Amino acid sequence: MSKKPSKIKMLHIKPMLTLSFYNEYQKKILDEYKFDNAIRELTGFYETSNVNQFLRFEDFSFENKKNPQITGHLFMLKGLLAHYSTIDNFNKLNNLDAVLKVIENSPLKFHFVIFIYGDLKTFVFKYKFILLHKNSVEYNLNDYDDKIPNDEIKKIIEENEEKNKNVVNQDFYFADNDKKTIILKDFTSKINKIPDLINNCLFSNNNDKIETIVLEKTEGKYLSLFISEVKLKKISETFDNLKSSINELELFTTDLKQMFNPESIAENAVDLNINLMKWRMCPNLDTQLIKEKKYLLIGSGTLGCHVSRCLLGWGARHITMVDNGKVSYSNPVRQSLYNFKDSTRIEDNFKALIAAEKLKEIFPMADAKGYNLNIPLPGRTLIDDNAKQEYYKNLELLENLIKEHDIVFLLTDSRESRWYPTVIGKAYNKLVITAAIGFDSFLVMRHGNNENKLGCYFCTDIVTPTDTSGSRTLDQQCTISRPGVSMLCSGMALELAMSCLNSPLNKGNDDGDVPHQIRGNLIEFAVHQYRFNFNKNCVACSDNMMKEYKENREKFTLNVMNDPYYIEKTCGVHELISDIKIEETNEGDDF
């Protein structure tokens, strides 16, 4: 005995546009539709689930033929795609009459229309979907049951199953020559639910003699609907329905920026790389912190180029390059951000600006900026008002940049150009990393801060930095070093910074195991670590210097330039060195 379902519920069909569909649609816009509105045939694949019924659209929905990739439990439904070239056209559904004309010419062929617009710059797609003959058939439902159909119908179903084993199923077929029984596949496992697609099938058949609809459900279940007084509406009524409901159609919006924008793809891929380090190697790595911190690179030469590239590798976003030089013909072979063409742009090839441009070319999501800035050098007498103005302007910019950033890398090629950034960095308690290279050796260190009281780059000597660059001979104006040394040094400097960021040091506690100073050389291929406290007479970071800089800034900034003994007197080494004859050394190394 069959058990009657308690209540029959109509399930509404919904469109499902897959990623492959959007991908193909974009290609069609670019290669075929271009600037025109377009009306094309489109195939939807009807599938059901327990909850919803979907008409699925794939990349091969645009092909006007069966796709061998699709087999099994899917129906093909023909419909139309109405593509709009502008959002304005889409909002007004401008070519509706043209769409209706296509349907009118083959009224039984098309089941649905998708009105769609795609913005290929923002990857946002808008569309509306309408099932054409949803309300075009009326009938009385006299009875229904869920018993297995009689042997004759069962045999027909089995034969059809065998015939359509490896192709897309027909949306419906008849069990008899009189076309009184129609069989429709429906994968809804719920026995008491029927798809609203039935009306479309009945209308497409253009047959008002149907008495039985057999729904083939999953798991060998069936539902037979016994109907009478089938009434098919005229196509003109369908159009009237369509026109009146068109403004009430639901608007679907799909934002695929994350999926299609190459910049977003690159960003996700970079972040994934960093996260893999975290997931696989160091679970405590704070990747978000690295991403959020702001990095200031003073010096955009060999070291600056390498460090900035390593920063990108670590997923850093905010990178500011500073330099006062231009890209020379000798630079590109060693300075990894520049190429020969940059050397030839004589008018505007400022290193820092080009470096920032290049970082964005490598990784468009990088927030890279460049500043062409002369770092004020202590001891350079301010000869006139112009020099004074220039000095204060540069100093203010330098101070602001250091204040705005979290980590400052000192990567210039002279000792004195590191002095002001060291003073300001200490005054604002920033993490300052110094990197310096000689011919076959290098030095990398982090400057001490208010908590750990470690020394700075200047703590180990008592020589006041003075302007030496002006008197340099040609061979002293650029650092002569083995090319690999700069890479070792830059890599070490960046890794030291990353270790600091991920150590308790960053949280203001203790130092953890992060090295303070690293010296390496290629004579023995050796690397050594050193650790020392800050020197109370340091010419850059001592308390007296900090006090003077913070409390008597005007006097400090002026005297630093014009009084050759001011720094020594302030930090208290003047007496110490006045009796010591310091030999002039000029070995080329800055450490």
Ligand SMILES: [Zn+2]
């Ligand atoms: Zn110091």
